[in-house]
Amino acid sequence: MQTTLSEKAKQLPRAEEAESILRSCVHCGFCNATCPTYQLLGDELDGPRGRIYLIKQVLEGNEVTERTQLHLDRCLSCRNCETTCPSGVDYHNLLDIGRAVVDQAVPRPLSQRLLRSGLRAVVPNAALFKNLIQLGRVFRPLMPGALKAKLPRQIHPARPRPTEQHARRVLMLEGCVQPGLSPNTNAATARVLDRLGISITPISQAGCCGAVDYHLNAQEAGLNRARRNIDAWWPSVESGAEAIVQTASGCGAFVKDYGHLLRDDPAYASKAQTVSALTRDLVEVLREEPLEKLGVKSDLRLAFHCPCTLQHAQKLGGAVEGVLSRLGFNLTAVPDGHLCCGSAGTYSITQPELSRQLRDNRMNALESGKPQVIVTANIGCQTHLDSAGRTPVRHWIELVEDALH
Template sequence: MQTTLSEEARSIARADEAEAILRACVHCGFCNATCPTYQVLGNELDGPRGRIYLIKQLLEGKPVGATTQTHLDRCLTCRNCETTCPSGVRYHTLLDIGRAEVERRSERPVKERLLRAGLRRVVPNSSLFAKLLTAGRAVRPLLPGSLRRKIPASAARALPRPPVRHARRVLLLEGCVQPSLSPNTNAAAARVLDRLGISVKPAREAGCCGAAEYHLNAQDAGLQRARRNIDAWWPAIEAGAEAIVLTASGCGAFVKEYGDLLRDDAAYSAKARRVSELARDLVEVLAVEPVEALQPPGSTGKDRAHRAGRIAVHCPCTLQHAQKLGGSVEALLRRLGFDLTETADGHLCCGSAGTYSITEPQLARTLRDNKLDALEAGGPDTIVTANIGCQTHLNGAGRTPVRHWIELVDASLASS
């Protein structure tokens, strides 16, 4: 796409990067065919091609207002368009640049500013989030339905984790909301890894990956969290930790980009690159391990499948489009003998998308209900996923229960 950046745009830090991405786009429109918001709204400006054009306009010096901001806000950053794009356009990077520039040039209404400031304050802070979740649960019956559905009725519990006792060691990102909303996810991961002779070394100083703030246009704050995580992990990396394991695919997608996002930081570029090289989604780790050997003699995959019932797999966008690991969870579960249903339109987003279900609730509910209709078509007993945001969002509908897939694997091995 022919592009001529304005003098003002050329002064922003990533101007050359934005221009290169814009020039890579041939405006073919293939991306619209797989864009969830375009499918729902049917508006060219609510698809990737239209949003790219809006970003091009603002970087060429055209006026920016609420309309541009609205269409960019509606993007889920699911990156489905990147999977579809024949030209390899790095749309999510361009969107980050465009959103930051719109934020700088156009002030939001007070209500929106307060909501986003609150999300940036609460979501990345695991202890504050836990306290507010506990308080919200106490008054849950009194809350409006839209808010009540986001608060689980009962507190989730984690089974014990094994001690650090093996020569093989990995790090595990605890995350920000997952310790409160699904504390057994990381505990289950630690137990399965322990059975394989791999210990999880604690690094409590590592918390939120930084994605929540970064994608809410507090990009400097998000990168500062990335630096804190790198500092927390670095001693264990120097001591030989073989991987940084991520059980939330949204976190995994962001940590794998640390090296790119901090490439111009002289103090952190090399360390960030190493962290991204070591980052592994949990399914990547287990895919190359002899998980089948964990079952005791006489136990079969059919036994586990019978106990678990039929399973539908929701593959998060951050796993299939960002990390390019679509189908990997399904492959592992089939190796272990689980009975999986088929799901139509598995490439489409469920509407969670970090804080999107809060900032764009109507669109998020539509996408969620469409996704659940597709997942439930095969009559599953349980839905599994690989991201806490998707898990919580889908569970909020009160339909088929949704769990992280590692809990299913852990429970099946424990009962074998």
């Protein structure tokens, strides 16, 4: 696509990157066929091709309006379009650049600013978030329906973690919302890895991956969280940790992007590349191991929801299904498995109506094979799908750990 950046846009730190991405788009429109918001709304500007055109207009110096901001806000950042695109357009990075420019030009209403600031203050703070979840469960009967639905129906307490230390060591990001919403996920991971002779080295200084801040357009704050995590992990990386395991695919996708996002930071570029290279989704670790050693036995019928951050961002579609099948689980077929559930980080809060429609569509597809349990690989998807109050939704590793013999 022919592009001529304005003089102002040429001064942006990522101007060359934006221009290169824009020029790679041939405007074919294949992306619209798999875009969840385009399918719901049928508006060209609520599909990837239209949003790319809006960003192009902005960077070429045309007027920026609240409508521009709205169409960019409605994007889930699911990256389904990247999987579909025959030209390899790096859409999500262009979207980040465009959103930052638009937000500078169009001040948000006070209500939106307060909501976004509140999310940034609460969600990345694991201890505060966990305390608020516990408080919310106490007062759940008094809450309005919309808020009540955000609370998990059931919290499975964390089982004890193994204490034995093995020669093989990995790190694991504990996460910010997962300890409050699904505390047994990481404990189950530790127990399964222990059975395979792998120990997890706890790093308490590592916190939120930075995605919440970054995708709410506090990009520097998100990158600062990335730098803190790199500092926290670095001594263990230098002493031989073989991987940094992620049990939430949303976090994993963002940590794998540290190397790209910090490539121009002279103090962190090299370390960020190393950290990204060491980062593994849990399924990438397990699929390389002799799973027969686990002795898993289960006759449960499972439906797997593959998060967008696993299949489109990390290109690991089918990986969890492969591991679950190897372990003997009975997996049901799921139509339209490429589509987003509508969680998308904080999207379910900032765009609740669209998010609910996408969730209900996914639940219909996931329940079509009549599973006993739905499993997924990302805490956001897990909580959002479970908020429908239908078939229970859990992290897949918990079902594996339940079936250990």
